[in-house]
Amino acid sequence: MSDDIDRRVLLAARGWLGTSYRHQGSMKGVGCDCLGLVRGIWRELYGSEPEAPGAYATTWSLRAGPDRLLSAATRHLAPIPVAEARAGNVLLFRWRASAPATHCAVFDEDGRIIHAYEGAAVVSTALPRSWRGRIAGAFRFPE
Secondary structure: HHHHHHHHHHHHHHHHOOOOEEOOOEEEEEEEEEHHHHHHHHHHHHHOOOOOOOOOOOOOHOOOOOHHHHHHHHHHEEOOOOOOOOOOOOOEEEEOOOOOOOOOEEOOOOOOEEEEEEOOEEEEEEEOOHHHHHEEEEOOOOO
């Protein structure tokens, strides 16, 4: 396990701060959503993405069904225990226990997360206590 990849992910994520929110977007300085942020970081680190995400509706968080985000994260990122998550790791969130994960963020320093905030932009915000219990998984980018 190397701290180098975590530092590189964190620096890349911070480079997206201020990027406008755009559903299914994935372009730094132009627009992205939470998945687009992670996809853009992947491209900065590795070049091309390992797979296309496919279309998803703005209301996907309201539905039950396959856990596409968690499945994709498990295929391409390294799962880690949530308690071991640190700056530069990816956190996935589900808003209801029976619902699929529908939000992702990069863990920042000092208990903060970097994520695309709907209706605003990519921001670094405190990880609210109410969100901590909704973490569906934690992951590291591969070496």
